[in-house]
Amino acid sequence: MRNETNSQAFRAGFHDGIPIGLGYFAVAFALGVAARDAGMTPFQGFLASILCNASAGEYAGFTVIAARSGYPGMALITLVANARYLLMSTAMSQRLDPEMKKIHRFGMAMYITDEIFAIEIARPGYLHPFYTYGAAAIASPMWGAGTALGILAGNLMPVRIVSALSVALFGMFLAVIIPPARKDRVILVLVLVCFAASWICEKLPLTGSLSQGNRVILLTVILSAAAALLFPHPAEEEASEAAS
Amino acid sequence: MQDNVYVYILIMAAVSYAIRALPVTLIRGRIRSPFLQSFLYYVPYVTLSVMTFPAIIQATQTPLSGALALAAGILAALAGASLFQVASLCCIIVLLSEFLLLH
Numbered sequence: 547m548r549n550e551t552n553s554q555a556f557r558a559g560f561h562d563g564i565p566i567g568l569g570y571f572a573v574a575f576a577l578g579v580a581a582r583d584a585g586m587t588p589f590q591g592f593l594a595s596i597l598c599n600a601s602a603g604e605y606a607g608f609t610v611i612a613a614r615s616g617y618p619g620m621a622l623i624t625l626v627a628n629a630r631y632l633l634m635s636t637a638m639s640q641r642l643d644p645e646m647k648k649i650h651r652f653g654m655a656m657y658i659t660d661e662i663f664a665i666e667i668a669r670p671g672y673l674h675p676f677y678t679y680g681a682a683a684i685a686s687p688m689w690g691a692g693t694a695l696g697i698l699a700g701n702l703m704p705v706r707i708v709s710a711l712s713v714a715l716f717g718m719f720l721a722v723i724i725p726p727a728r729k730d731r732v733i734l735v736l737v738l739v740c741f742a743a744s745w746i747c748e749k750l751p752l753t754g755s756l757s758q759g760n761r762v763i764l765l766t767v768i769l770s771a772a773a774a775l776l777f778p779h780p781a782e783e784e785a786s787e788a789a790s
Numbered sequence: 791m792q793d794n795v796y797v798y799i800l801i802m803a804a805v806s807y808a809i810r811a812l813p814v815t816l817i818r819g820r821i822r823s824p825f826l827q828s829f830l831y832y833v834p835y836v837t838l839s840v841m842t843f844p845a846i847i848q849a850t851q852t853p854l855s856g857a858l859a860l861a862a863g864i865l866a867a868l869a870g871a872s873l874f875q876v877a878s879l880c881c882i883i884v885l886l887s888e889f890l891l892l893h
Contacts, residue, residue, distance in 0.1 A: 717880030
């Protein structure tokens with residue numbers, strides 16, 4: 547890693563970022579459909595996506611915008627929906643050269659996403675900031691452009707296509723939660739309990755009257771705290787799983 | 791009165807960035823509280839699960855096509871399919887099943 551120049555690292559990152567960008571483009575298109583439902587313009591969608599680089603977080607945010615649920619609600623739901631990045635950022639702090647310029651910590655933090663984090667962690671040694679920038683240089687604009695195009699073309703597309711694309715994000719969420727559930731039985735049970743609790747809360751009159759965003763926050767805090775109390779998760783495993 | 795979309799976007803961007811930047815710039819050692827560690831570990835799975843169901847069966851034209859996409863997505867993810875593959879498969883399942891169901 548020491549003998550890799552900034553431009554070499556940037557090009558390597560850009561190369562590895564191309565498939566990520568293509569995947570992002572398709573998924574962002576579906577996110578654009580959600581943004582369109584929230585009444586956002588293509589520019590607003592593009593802006594939100596290149597600034598946030600978050601799938602679940604943006605989707606949750608767009609539901610807040612759709613309902614105009616208020617600024618504090620937006621801050622809270624963004625925090626909850628993106629909480630996993632706290633873990634990734636923590637894991638990343640263990641993989642940085644202590645002598646690296648501190649400015650790069652601020653730069654690299656912008657692009658802690660599930661996919662970019664995964665390709666970074668897969669490289670040996672200290673993380674190279676320019677590898678991150680290279681991957682971000684292709685992946686982030688594709689993410690933003692896909693969102694804008696989803697808002698634009700969502701209007702022109704047949705209901706059937708919109709209906710099909712609307713499940714892309716849920717498919718992506720499944721791809722994040724299911725593989726760990728196979729390895730860890732606690733997560734498997736937790737996922738099933740979450741599905742059931744979410745469904746029940748929507749049907750019950752008291753919780754059903756809450757907005758979807760508020761229900762997500764309520765359920766996340768209660769169920770995660772219950773799981774943490776019943777099944778404490780040691781830090782060593784946590785770090786290695788965040789890295790896998 | 792809180793209806794400025796740009797303010798919503800800025801809040802979303804600022805919070806998203808703070809979450810990513812604070813640990814990597816501030817935390818030198820490990821978080822000590824086992825409860826907090828465990829809580830943070832479970833949060834992403836709970837949030838994503840709660841957002842996925844029952845929303846996935848309500849997003850489609852018929853609940854059945856959404857349920858089929860859910861089942862197919864879970865099976866594909868179990869089989870080791872990538873994020874992009876799982877997302878694509880769910881879309882294709884909805885497209886095909888609605889073509890058959892609504893005709």
